[in-house]
Amino acid sequence: MTALREKLSISTDYPDVTVEDVDASLLPDRRDIPFVTIDPPGASDLDQAMYLSREGDGYLVQYAISAVGLFVRPGSDLDREVHARGVTLYGPDGSIPLHPRELSAGSASLLEGEDRPAYLWYLHLDPDGGLRHSWVEFAQVRSRAQLTYEQVQDAHDGGGTLPEQVPADLVELLATIGRLRIEREIARGGVSLDLPEQLIEKTDVGYHLAFRAVTDVEEWNAQISLLTGMAAARLMKNANVGILRTLPPARDKDLDRLRQVAAALDIPWQADVDYPSFVRSLDSSRAAHAAFLNEAASLFRGASYLPLGAGESADDVVSAHAAIASVYAHVTAPLRRLVDRYALEVCRCLCAQEPIPAWVTEALPDLPKTMTKANQRASAYERGAINALEGLILAGREGEIFRGVVIDVSDGERPRGSVMVRDPAVEATIHGEDLPVGHDIRVRLVKVSPDGPEFEYVKGKHAR
Structure with a gap:
């Protein structure tokens, strides 16, 4: 991992920078709202907290998002370092945070029982889950409980209970609103891929790779985040100022x-x-x-960011996110992604009818380039980390036979493709003629390298 970080010029150490002091008591007090967070086990960089309720014949989603930008003085050494990083990086030996851990896992994280400044979204939904109205403000909030996806899923399935401080109707409303939003996604032509997630799990004896299916609770939780991003994009597009996440239509x-x-x-x-x-x-x-x-997964290509306000208004095709089938903006992960800080502040200013500060408007034109560079480096790091770990796990097992499924085939002088091995959970290169795409087959490990393992097709009957 050290060699990979050196190759990509990634530093795990945060420079000695000054963090601004923030007095959350100066903000409107919304600590009476019983927010909770829902995240993976052990998470400490908690960007969002939610409270769901019924409102007349519809629903109200109150969604608090970390106001980490209040701790970063524009133009400071800390601000320049955050811009240089762009995103939080994740690897098998931990994360390399966008912000100093005293912020991302401390004073800016929406930790249980702690008073925190936040951008508080009010998302008013009709009975069918459609967005009637949205608004965002600065507020002081306090999370009542830090929950995991598994906890909430178990509670939904009847196999567990949640802490008493959690609103009694949380699970019911999350399921109801999540399903309604999925129905809305289907109706507008949005696309969600049911792809198994490759996980790196640390154990007492090393690391383990596994494929994990996404739970219903994660899908419903993701719909709340998508709803917020769509509401933010609508605000900014109507005002023709801000920054959108875009994706062109499939060809x-x-x-x-x-x-x-x-x-x-x-x-x-x-x-x-x-x-x-x-x-x-x-x-x-x-x-x-x-x-x-x-x-x-490769159908939609060319995801980017579109700054608004530099010229003529963007048309609906240029400004839309094709996979979501709507305008969309990144606003729900400011602890882990730089661009969210700017979009959040634009939305707040629009709702408060305040001038958008110069530190925001001056940065917008360059944010797409900054984020593209950061995302490319993150992809290279995370893919490289998985390759290195796959090599570590499979080292010394050359010649062994595994079962897998061919997931694609590439043309070229030497026939090759990609294979998904289930145990250990590996996606790797496979060589061989007449590779049967979509079939379970037997494969032999022939090589382990820093670029990932390589297999060859063992011809014969398909594995069943």
Whole structure:
């Protein structure tokens, strides 16, 4: 890991910088709202806290997001360091934070029982989950409980209880609102891929790789975040100021290619069924479906950021996020992503009818380049970390036979493709002719290197 960080010029040490003092008591007091956080086990950089309630015939989502920007003086050494980093990096030996840990895991994190400054969103929904109105303010908040996805899922499934300080209707309302928002996503043509997540788990004897399915609670929680990002984007686009997250539509030729992939995998895709509906019908636990979904993940390319206000208003196609099928903005992870700090402040100023500060407007034009560089480095680091760990786990096992599923094939002089091995959970290069995409097969480990392991196809009957 050290060699990888040196190669990518990544420092794990935060420079000695000055953090601004913030007195949250000067903000409107909303500590009476029983917020809770829902995150992975052991998380300490808590960006969001929620409180869900019924409002007439609809619903009210109150969503508190860390106001970490209050601790960073524009133009300071800390501000320059945050811009240089761009995002938090995650690896098997821990994270490399965007902000000093005294902020990201301390005074700016929405930790249980602590008073914190926050951007507090009020998202008013109609009975069908549609957004009626949104508004955001600075406020002082306090989380009642730090929950995990598993805790909330167990409570929903009837296998566990939540702490008594958690609102009694939290699970019911999260499920109701989450399902309504998923229905809205389907109706507008949004796409969610049911891809298994590759996890790095630290154990008493080292590290372990596993594939983990996303739970219902995580999907519902993600819908609350998406709702907030869409509300923020609507505010900024209507005012023609701020910064949006964009993604161009898929090209027709790429959709045609996916239909060919489905046919090759023997997955029926009727001509009158559109892409979002087809994707939602698949089950990633089935080998052929997992192979197709892996290919589908590459359908939408070219995600970027679009600053608003530099010229003419952006049209709906240019400013939209094709996979979400809506305008969208990054605002829910300011502890871990630089751009969110700017979009949040734009939205707050618009709601408060205050001038947007110069430190925001002057930075907007350069943020896309800053974030692109940061995201590229993060991808290289995280992929490199997984490759290194896969090599560590598989070292000395060359020649062994494993079971896996071919998820794609590349053309070239030497036939090759990608294989998903289930145990250990590895995605790697596979060599061999006539690779049966979408089928369970036997593969032999032939090489372990810093770029990841390589396998070869052991011809014969497919593994069943």
